[in-house]
Structures are given as structure tokens and as C-alpha cells.
Amino acid sequence: MPTTQAPTLALLNRRYLLTGGPWRALFYLFSTLPFAIPVAIAAGVLALPYLAAMSSLSRGAAPDGPVLFLMIVSLALLLVLGPLVAVPLGVVERARLSLMDSRPLPSPHPPSPADLVSWLRTRYSEPATWRELLYALFLATVVPAAYAIAGFLIIIEAALLLGPFFVTGGSAFWTIGAFEVRTPAQAIPLFLLGILMVPVFGYLAGLLATGQAFAARALLGDRTGLELHQVAQSRARLADAFDLERRRIERDLHDGAQHRLTSLTLQLGMARLDVPADSPAAEPLTRAHDQAKDLMVVLRDLIYGIRPQALTDLGLPAALRELAGRSPLPVAVTVADGVPRPAEQTEGTAYFAASEALANIVKHAEATRADVLLARAGETLILEIRDDGQGGADPTRGTGLTGLADRVAASGGRLLLSSPQDGPTLLRIELPLIAAPAPAASLPAAGRP
Known part of the structure; x- marks a missing residue:
């Protein structure tokens, strides 16, 4: 199953807006804010020396010593303290993912020793920890930018819907090129446009939540477990294909080779009856008949070993x-x-x-x-x-x-x-x-x- 199949199928459902999907998406997005905002603030503070360095470079000057020192300190704080924040954040985000995707997302971390030093040594050496740190940076950068764009569009939507109630007839409430909205009657077309845009925002919320859920599953999931599951599915498909091929061989042997061998044995038996016992052909014919009967027994046992008829019938x-x-x-x-x-x-x-x-x-x-x-x-x-x-x-x-x-x-x-x-x-x-x-x-x- 592809990583995003469950939320994507819900989003592509023609009755999506009539289901609880948009509300789950909105709840998932709003419940992200208490975690994304502190992480974004911390990441912004750590990024200040790099912004100062970029400002200096834009003016054609190299960053001075204190800025370079703060850059090194910021990077060290990110690498040392970041995993301590990212690991518990990953636990919370894996639990919150159930709002969008009912499929469980197990922790990628194996059990670790209880003492603090061993725990830190284990966690800092795991790739899963650094993927969780990458997800934390995703919450600190991509998520605020996407939410800001969505928030701006929501403000415009609110203005379209509330325009007829706030136009006073004085200064222009809306100015779009040469078109100005000064009266409630002029705001009616924009109000109708806002109503038509409401379903779009339902899908916009679902799209944002689905994208965030995809990132969470890709970065916070147990990749080894997913690969093992895919290997198990592949092994099961191979076993099914093997069984089907074996049954085809059994059917071909039973309906083809065994039928012809039976006919050959009968013809050899009839030929023995027609050949006198003292004829030179009698002994070779008898040996051929006996070998054909032995071969029938071997073939019958072979067919039985492939799939016994009693198993299929009884x-x-x-x-x-x-x-x-x-x-x-x-x-x-x-x-x-x-x-x-x-x-x-x-x-x-x-x-x-x-x-x-x-x-x-x-x-x-x-x-x-x-x-x-x-x-x-x-x-x-x-x-x-x-x-x-x-x-x-x-x-x-x-x-x-x-x-x-x-x-x-x-x-x-x-x-x-x-x-x-x-x-x-x-x-x-x-x-x-x-x-x-x-x-x-x-x-x-x-x-x-």
C-alpha cells in the first residue's frame, strides 16, 4: 500500500465534503499550531546568525568574527539539543497522525537501555532520530509558510463573504483594477464568488493536512517495518503463484499425460493378446506393457504429490x-x-x-x-x-x-x-x-x- 493511500483516497472521494474529512483535516491543522509555533520560534532564533551573515554578504562584506561564532554555536545547539526535542515531538506527531490516517505508525526506535547515558548514545546513533529532527525543521519552516499562504487566502475569503455588511457607501471597500466596490449592491457578485469558493477551502484544508500527514509518515515511520511488510507480501504472492503453477502442472499431467499413458497401456495389453506366446515380439511387448504399468504408478504418485484429489474434493x-x-x-x-x-x-x-x-x-x-x-x-x-x-x-x-x-x-x-x-x-x-x-x-x- 502506498504511504499516502488512505488520506489521498479520502480526499479523492466525490462525497469528501459531505464526510468528516474536512473537519478532521481542520482539527489536524489547528492542533499542529501548539507544536509548530514553539519549534518555529526556536528555529528562528537559531537562524538569526545565518540571516545576519546573509545580510552582510548581500552588502558585499564578509561576516565578522562574532557572527561566525554565533553561527557555530547555533549549529552546535541544533545538533546537540535538537534530537532531545525531536524524539518526544515524533512520539506526539505519530499519535496525532491518527486524525488523518487510521493506519498505525509504529515507532522506528528499538527498545533502549533505561540509564540516561546509554539512552542518549543509542538515540543519537539512530537514523530515525535525525529523520525526526528533519521533521521538526519541516514544522518550523514549511508548515508556517504553507499556513501563512492559507491564512491569507482565508482572509480574502472572509472579505468576500462579509463585504456586503461592511460597505458604507463612502470610500472604496474593494479596488480591483478599475473596478471599485462602494455599495452593498456592488459587493453582491463578490459575495456570491465567496460562497462558490467555500468548497475549495474544504479541499484546501484536506490538501494541506494530507501533505503534512505524508511528510510525517515518510519521516517518522518505521522504514524497516514497511520494507519487511512489503517483502512478506511479495513472498505471499510468490507462494500463490507457485501453487497456481503447481495446480496447472497437476491438471496437465492428469488430463494429458496420464490419459495418453493409460491409452498406451491398454493398447499394449490388447496387442499382447493378439501376439502368440512363442512369437519373437511377445517378450519385448510384455516388457513394454509392464513398464507402461509401472510408469502409470509413478505418474499417479507424482500427481498425488503435487495436489491430491482428496484435498480438492473432500x-x-x-x-x-x-x-x-x-x-x-x-x-x-x-x-x-x-x-x-x-x-x-x-x-x-x-x-x-x-x-x-x-x-x-x-x-x-x-x-x-x-x-x-x-x-x-x-x-x-x-x-x-x-x-x-x-x-x-x-x-x-x-x-x-x-x-x-x-x-x-x-x-x-x-x-x-x-x-x-x-x-x-x-x-x-x-x-x-x-x-x-x-x-x-x-x-x-x-x-x-
């Missing part, structure tokens, strides 16, 4: 029971009451997580049995796979757990692992019933979920 519980029946180990599947059918992405992720986990158990765990539990906790789908094997599962040893955690995270969930030495091993997967991307996976190496 749902996750039936697919898990079918998966358990195909496992060389005894696997008990328990489905708790009240588990609805989740979103397709969640369903596929849960199934392939169970498939990968059972495959790891067979290859590495030296287990005698496994248990699969499917349950619901609020709006979260819970999948647990437990085995009685040797334990000690380590994601760093290439058992597929890291890739599985990434896949679960791309679907908006998390993976938790408990695998002490000598077992048992418990793998717990939590997925949203409605798929939504999450920023990261959680994969503790040990400990109970």
Missing part, C-alpha cells in the same frame, strides 16, 4: 487420513470438532506441511508411530504432528524444516518445534483460517510450543 481431514494410510508408519489422525474448511492457501499449506513432516519422521526419526491432530483455536488452524522417535531435530541440518517454516510464514502462520534428545518430537503449525501474509516465521529450536 477437504483437509480426508486428505490427511489418506496421507496417513499411505505412510509406511502407523499414523493416527485426530480431527477436533468445529474445524471448518479453511481458505485454499491455508489448506494446501497445512497438507504439505503434514506430508513433509511425516516424510521427515520416516527418514530421520527412527519412530514406530506418529500422531496428527487437526484443531481450531479461534481464527487459527492448529496442526500438530508428534512422533515417538529419537528426537533432536535441528533445522540447520537440512531436514526441510527451514523451508517448511518459510512456506508456513508465507501463508501468514508460524511453525513451532519441540524436539529434545531421545524424543518425543512435536511439530506445531498455526495458520490463519483466512490466509493473510505475516512478516516472519517463528522457529524455536527447542522448548514447548
Whole structure:
């Protein structure tokens, strides 16, 4: 989502003037003044030596010693004391931003030590602190200039609306070129123009507030968090594209290659019936028929591995029971009451997580049995796979757990692992019933979920 999408969409709404948007914008602008005015005064005082230096340069003379000294002192005060003002100001401005944009703006500062020296060392070394100082300078320079222009336009608007009530018929109240307003009747056209301009000021307030909100979000936000959110969204889109491509391959194999292979197997079988047993072609034909049947089994298993038909037709519980029946180990599947059918992405992720986990158990765990539990906790789908094997599962040893955690995270969930030495091993997967991307996976190496 672009940084300014929420306030900009409100401003572009055709019914904007009939909503609370203009009033929120006005409140946001007026509530800025108690913070912008003191900051502007302080910045103006610090800028006085630089203004004096510019005045000297405009007269062709170099700034004298005291002015240069004050310039250095002003810059030092800005760099030393400015962050002490900018950091709490950033806290206030992030809170005030909710008047214009309902999306939360988390602090870009990580937790810091409680003692003062460590706090100062941490804050002065963070780029976020200097962005907050830049925002303070924005409040001290750009905001007053923009508000001054808006205030001047408001004064003109007030004069247009109040003109008919203050024209006395004496000296000219308005003079625009050769046009003068001396009577209330002459002020009526300007009054009507002022009425037509009222909606424009509603949009002007929204535009000013939107621009200030954009600057606040750009300078005071957590850029790392935004980038992580975008990476998570990109990862989720890649996972969706991968699932779609895998289903297309499964469909092509099922409807194309498998159908043709089945037809070929039938034709070879019929040919065997027509060829005498003592014919030289009988043995090669028999081998070709057997190989075609073996290939049908391989292709069927391949299609099943891409996406089993039971998962599409009957749902996750039936697919898990079918998966358990195909496992060389005894696997008990328990489905708790009240588990609805989740979103397709969640369903596929849960199934392939169970498939990968059972495959790891067979290859590495030296287990005698496994248990699969499917349950619901609020709006979260819970999948647990437990085995009685040797334990000690380590994601760093290439058992597929890291890739599985990434896949679960791309679907908006998390993976938790408990695998002490000598077992048992418990793998717990939590997925949203409605798929939504999450920023990261959680994969503790040990400990109970």
C-alpha cells in the first residue's frame, strides 16, 4: 500500500465534503499550531546568525568574527539539543497522525537501555532520530509558510463573504483594477464568488493536512517495518503463484499425460493378446506393457504429490487420513470438532506441511508411530504432528524444516518445534483460517510450543 493511500483516497472521494474529512483535516491543522509555533520560534532564533551573515554578504562584506561564532554555536545547539526535542515531538506527531490516517505508525526506535547515558548514545546513533529532527525543521519552516499562504487566502475569503455588511457607501471597500466596490449592491457578485469558493477551502484544508500527514509518515515511520511488510507480501504472492503453477502442472499431467499413458497401456495389453506366446515380439511387448504399468504408478504418485484429489474434493481431514494410510508408519489422525474448511492457501499449506513432516519422521526419526491432530483455536488452524522417535531435530541440518517454516510464514502462520534428545518430537503449525501474509516465521529450536 502506498504511504499516502488512505488520506489521498479520502480526499479523492466525490462525497469528501459531505464526510468528516474536512473537519478532521481542520482539527489536524489547528492542533499542529501548539507544536509548530514553539519549534518555529526556536528555529528562528537559531537562524538569526545565518540571516545576519546573509545580510552582510548581500552588502558585499564578509561576516565578522562574532557572527561566525554565533553561527557555530547555533549549529552546535541544533545538533546537540535538537534530537532531545525531536524524539518526544515524533512520539506526539505519530499519535496525532491518527486524525488523518487510521493506519498505525509504529515507532522506528528499538527498545533502549533505561540509564540516561546509554539512552542518549543509542538515540543519537539512530537514523530515525535525525529523520525526526528533519521533521521538526519541516514544522518550523514549511508548515508556517504553507499556513501563512492559507491564512491569507482565508482572509480574502472572509472579505468576500462579509463585504456586503461592511460597505458604507463612502470610500472604496474593494479596488480591483478599475473596478471599485462602494455599495452593498456592488459587493453582491463578490459575495456570491465567496460562497462558490467555500468548497475549495474544504479541499484546501484536506490538501494541506494530507501533505503534512505524508511528510510525517515518510519521516517518522518505521522504514524497516514497511520494507519487511512489503517483502512478506511479495513472498505471499510468490507462494500463490507457485501453487497456481503447481495446480496447472497437476491438471496437465492428469488430463494429458496420464490419459495418453493409460491409452498406451491398454493398447499394449490388447496387442499382447493378439501376439502368440512363442512369437519373437511377445517378450519385448510384455516388457513394454509392464513398464507402461509401472510408469502409470509413478505418474499417479507424482500427481498425488503435487495436489491430491482428496484435498480438492473432500477437504483437509480426508486428505490427511489418506496421507496417513499411505505412510509406511502407523499414523493416527485426530480431527477436533468445529474445524471448518479453511481458505485454499491455508489448506494446501497445512497438507504439505503434514506430508513433509511425516516424510521427515520416516527418514530421520527412527519412530514406530506418529500422531496428527487437526484443531481450531479461534481464527487459527492448529496442526500438530508428534512422533515417538529419537528426537533432536535441528533445522540447520537440512531436514526441510527451514523451508517448511518459510512456506508456513508465507501463508501468514508460524511453525513451532519441540524436539529434545531421545524424543518425543512435536511439530506445531498455526495458520490463519483466512490466509493473510505475516512478516516472519517463528522457529524455536527447542522448548514447548
